[in-house]
Amino acid sequence: MRIPCPCCGLRAMAEFTYGGADVTRPAAALPLDPSAAPDADWNDYVYRRDNPAGPHRELWFHAAGCRRWFAVTRDTRTNAFLSEAVA
Amino acid sequence: MSGWRAASGGRIERSRPIEFHFNGRRYVGYQGDTLASALIANGVDLLARSFKYHRPRGLVAYGADEPNALVEVGEGARREPNVKATQVRLVPGLVARSQNCWPTVGFDLMAVNDLIAPLIPSGFYYKTFKWPVAAWPFYERLIRRAAGMGRAPAEPDPDAYETVHRHADCLVIGGGVAGLAAAEAALDHAESLVVVDALDTFGGLGTAEEARIDGQPYGAWVEAVLARLRASGKVTLLPRCTAYGHYDGDQVGLIEEVAGAVRLRRWMIDADRIVLATGAFERPLLFGANDRPGVMLAGAAQAYLNRHAAVPGRRCVLYANHDGAYEAAFDLQRAGVAIAAIVDARATVAEALAARCRTAGIRHLAGHMIAQSRGRRRVTGCVVHPVGRPDATVALTCDLILTSGGWNPAAHLFTHSGGRLRHDARIGALVPDAPSGPGGPPPRMVAAGACAGLFELADCVASGRAAGAGETVGAAPMPSPSGEPPVAPVGTASKQFVDLQNDVTVADLGLAVREGYRSVEHVKRYTTLGMGTDQGKLIGLNGVEIIAAAQGKSAAAIGNSRPRPPFSPVTFGAMAGPFVGDLLSPARTTPMHRWHAAHGAFFANVGSWRRPQFYRRPGESDMDAVVREASNVRRQVGLTDVSTLGKIDLQGPDVARLLDHVYVNGWSTLQPGRCRYGVMLREDGAVMEDGTTTRLSDDRWFMTTTTGNAERILAHLERARQVDLAGLDVTITPVTEQWGAMAIAGPRARLLLGALEPDFAIDNAALPFMSMAEGRLAGIAARVLRVSFSGELAYEIYTASGDAPAMWAALVAAGDAFGLMPYGTEAMMTMRIEKGLFVPGFEADGRTLPDDLGLGRMVSTKKEFVGRRSLGRSAFTAPDRKQLVGLMTVDPTRSIPRGAQIIRYGSASLPAPVPMDGHVTSVAFSPELDRWIALGLVAGGRAALGETRIAASPLTNEMVPVMLCDPVFIDPEGRRLRA
Known part of the structure; x- marks a missing residue:
């Protein structure tokens, strides 16, 4: 399997580390107050992940290469990368 | 003794005889023979005993589909079990043996199993050896000894293996007509092609020599295509190469037989397009005792004759249900074999074909089936009757029965990574289904030729060209030429073997269905149908149709079982490749490695690093050495190699913001020249890492990480910089390899440092605890951090690796003047346990929060950082969380069992499971305290200091009373650090 790095082009999967689903980190409200960010939002961000049979937006890290983190859409049924990667 | 060698013909080199041994006897074959063809030519027809009943078995097939002829090849360390005789090329001095028989293949004592066969039906082992449960290991040993599938060699493998990773625009698996047509067509679309075939030569097996393609004779066409492929400079041709698996991401694993210094080469090929042109396997027709030596596939007999001039009998009956099979009989007749009859299951056969039989003087029995073979160790005849009239039998005399029930695509690789097979009743075959629905990505694997269910030469060429050109190949195979679906009648005789390798009969499948198994996959597992090393390549549709019929359903309705990798067995050596011994995993060594080795260091594997564990002196035990080294640090001064620490250089105006994000504590206030200890969390709040980061100047920082976390923390920092905080002006550079590092620790460390004549001040005011200086030390450029992992006055000295x-x-x-001794990781661990310092992986085990480790006050409440929000969750602030405590045995002479569970007094008498209060994380003998101490995580531990618990270790049968205490055993005020 080869992965499209936005910096290096198609490279062997062994050069990459998988970074999980591309989820947005909830912004922290300052001053920091645990009650300010609802538990549910944070819970979703930390623990809940969709497990689609189909397109999946996810992060990869080109660890043995340019060290770029990037998001890309992969079809989990075929491992085909569907979109151009974005940094 | 029925097989013989035709006087002429075949592709063997008769001028090059090859001597070989089989079952201790010497035989002669020719260059170009396989072990199978040479054995046929030498008249050897008893090759093996069957797996369960130990019935005599001979050759059935020509290639990877052979179920019977499993042999051991080679001797000593090179002995390889479970090899198919059909896949062994004859080489001088080859030694092979039958397996699964004792004492000999001719006289096998276990053949008694055949007589008691009615007593051991499918599921016999499950039904019989159930009780008592505890006796199963005993039964299993007996069963395994009785079954046995060859013997693995006990010696290390002396051969060399290679692994090659390649990318190709197009990979063509199978170099027959369809594969070659695909490769040629792909030349216009691909810059790099790999074309593989399991045989020595390209061109395939399924095409008659006199056939014509594009107006050229078949052989000339093959040579012309190969010449064009070679001339293109784009194509790697790999003969003797078998694709064994298709994996995620369209990676195909292949094994190439290499003649030379390397025995096998494993290829892992990533291909953008994969053309599967693997041809088809012939389907046998079933009848009673269809496993007797002398029963063979028609196409196999034809291939042995045409390629090797090896003729498997002298008087032959052909049993078939399609026109193509007749050619085998005609070929054999031309070679001098008497054809006793052609038995055709079809009621009507085309007149032209019937006329050919008449012209050839062959008895032609249309609408007939074979009920039963006759003979003992070799076929001597068969009983035939009209389909549907088992009473009107005809007896035929023969020593060879050829069967052909049509062809089934060798589409195994198609299913390995998700593809489905579809039952096509028109051709009586399981063919690759259209792989993905509308809107899905285009399939990268395309079947062509016989593998796609296309059996006419012109269709093979056309489908190959389409597949090679990247076009979608219509998944609509041609109907059989007669237009009627093939018939494969199954009689009522006993011992009709569907799976020859695992001895599964028609009756076994019927029994499984009567016992309630419905799904093909379940019947398969219950009866072991198709679970042998041949993966049931011969079974194909026969099994599906019998299981369907027993349920009164159509074959299409019950689906089919899915073959998985490997397509044919792969030897362990090929999987391991060159990565054995020292190459198993790369070892990282520090710049001082040679010194350590020369000074008695015992090395430990820490991640991929080799680190000195301790330096043992003559007469010392391991423990003596560790105690001496640790004591010497506490009393004088020690030196240890810390080059393995992860080192990261951080530059830019926004470094403090990045550190604020990844560490629980604050960083913007840190002054240049000062170090700070920091702890990193995961987003779920668990402690991931701790280490020291130093501010070298306003915009330049130097981070150290624990040895095992270096790569992970680098990725974590990069992710924070690029994803979470995109836009920060920070440059992150891993410099682990660029810096050598060593620590000196002990009350005399400053004296030692001074003796190296630093050109910078090192007194306590100029270089206090948690500060940094740069300059020359012993004339060498160095960076000195005053940090400590031992609790003593200590300095970490960093220099360029080369220095x-x-x-x-x-x-x-x-x-020497200060009593310096080197110390290893064991003494280091002893001292950090004495100081109550946690280590990721021991105390921080992925569930531990900062407060659990007593670091609650370190956590900033003024800023956001990774994991902060999780710390506020209610379960994370509960008072009964497991907290870091020290443990001392109540009896100071006793040790604490490693990995022990901490339980309360009296709880051992409670019903199991006994409630666990916590567990021991690290144990050491403390030279300073002269007793065993430990760190542990204990529920509500900090509130229970002074209480006693039991360290219970059921594995070592120990119950040791321990007292909970502060985890900092030594110098809790930190006076030594700051001295």
Whole structure:
């Protein structure tokens, strides 16, 4: 399997580390107050992940290469990368 | 003794005889023979005993589909079990043996199983050896000994293996007509092609010599295509190469037989397009005792004759249900074999074909089936009757029965990574289904030729060209030429073997269905149908149709079982490749490695690093050495190699913001020249890492990480910089390899440092605890951090890697005057346990929060950081969380069992499971306290200091009373650190 790095082009999967689903980190409200960010939002961000049979937006890290983190859409049924990667 | 060698013909080189041994006897074959063809030519027809009933078995097939002829090849360390005789090329001095028989294949004592066969039906082992449950290991040993599938060699493998990774625009698996047509067509679309075939030569097996393609004779066409492929410079042709698996991401694993220094080469090929042109396997027709030596596939007999001039009998009956099979009989007749009859299951056969039989003087029995073979160790005849009239039998005399029930695509690789097979009743075959629905990505694997269910030569060429050109190949195979679906009648005789390798009969499948198994996959597992090393390549549709019929359903309705990798067995050596011994995993060594090795170091594997564990002196035990080294640090001064620490250089105006994000504590206030200890969390709040980061100047920082976390923390920092905080002006550079590092620790460390004549001040005011200085030390450029992992006055000295051995040598030379001794990781661990310092992986085990480790006050409440929000969750603030405590045995002479569970007094008498209060994380003998101590995580531990618990270790049968205490056993005020 080869992965499209936005910096290096198609490279062997062994050069990459998988970074999980591309989820947005909830912004922290300052001053920091645990009650300010609802538990549910944070819970979703930390623990809940969709497990689609189909397109999946996810992060990869080109660890043995340019060290770029990037998001890309992969079809989990075929491992085909569907979109151009974005940094 | 029925097989013989035709006087002419075949592709063997008769001028090059090859001597070989089989079952201790000497035989002669020719260059170009396989073990199978040479055995046929030598008249050897008993090759093996069957797996369960130990019935005599001979050759059935020509290639990877052979179920019977499993042999051991080679001797000593090179002995390889479970090899198919059909896949062994004859080489001088080859030694092969039958397996699964004792004492000999001719006289096998276990053949008694055949007589008691009615007593051991499918599921016999499950039904019989159930009770008592505890006796199963005993039964299993007996069963395994009785079954046995060859013997693995006990010696290390002396051969060399290679692994090659390749990318190709197009990979063509199978170099027959369809594959070659695909490769040629792909030349216009691909820059790199790999074309593989399991045989020595390209061109395939399924095409008659006199056939014509594009107006050229078949052989000339093959040569012309190969010449064009070679001339293109784009194509790698790999004969003797078998694709064994298709994996995620369209990676195909292949094994190439290499003649030379390397025995096998494993290829892992990533291909953008994969053309599967693997041809088809012939389907046998079933009848009673269809496993007797002398029963063979028609196409196999034809291939042995045409390729090797090896003729498997003298008087033959052909049993078939399609026109193509007749050619085998005609070929054999031309070679001098008497054809006793052609038995055709079809009621009507085309007149032209019937006329050919008449012209050839062959008895033609249309609408007939074979009920039963006759003979003992070799076919001597068969009983035939009209389909549907089992009473009107005809007896035929023969020593060879050829069967052909049509062809089934060799589409195994198609299913390995998700593809489905579809039952096509028109051709009586399981063919690759259209792989993905509308809107899905285009399939990368395309079947062509016979593998796609296309059996006419012109269709093979056309489908190959389409597949090679990247076009979608219509998944609509041609109907059989007669237009009628094939018939494969199954009689009522006993011992009709569907799976020859695992001895599964028609009756076994019926029994499984009567016992309630419905799904093909379940019947398969219950009866072991198709679970042998041949993966049931011969079974194909026969099994599906019988299981369907027993349920009164159509074959299409019950689906089919899915073959998985490997397509044919792969030897362990090929999987391991060159990565054995020292190459198993790369070892990282520090710049001082040679010094350590020369000074008695015992090395430990820490991640991929080799680190000195301790330096044992003559007469010392391991423990003595560790105690001496640790004591010496506490009393004088020690030197240890810390080059393995992860080192990261951080530059830019926004470094403090990045550190604020990844560490629980604050960083913007840190002054240049100062170090700070920091702890990193995961987003779920668990402690991931701790380490020291130093501010070298306003915009330049130097981070150290724990040895095992270096790569992970680098990725974590990059992710924070690029994803979470995109836009920060920070440059992150891993410099682990660039810096050698060593620590000196102990009350005399400053004296030692001074002896190296630093050109910078090192007194306590100029270089206090948690500060940094740069300059020259022993004339070498160095960076010195005053940090401590032992609780003593200590300095970490960093130099360029190349200078590190010289710095180390200078310290050793100067250290003599101060009682310097090197110390290893064991002494380091002892001292950090004495100081109550946690280590990721031990105390921080992925569930531990900062407060659990007593670091609650370190956590900033003024800023956001990774994991902060999780710390506020209610379960994370509960008072009964497991907290870091020290543990001392109540009896100071006793040790604490490693990995022990902490339980309360009296709880051992409670019903199991006994409630666990916590567990021991690290144990050491403390030279300073002269007793065993430990760190542990204990529920509500901090509130229970002074209480006693039991360290219970059921594995070592120990119950040791321990007292909970503060985890900092030594110098809790930190006076030594700051001295």
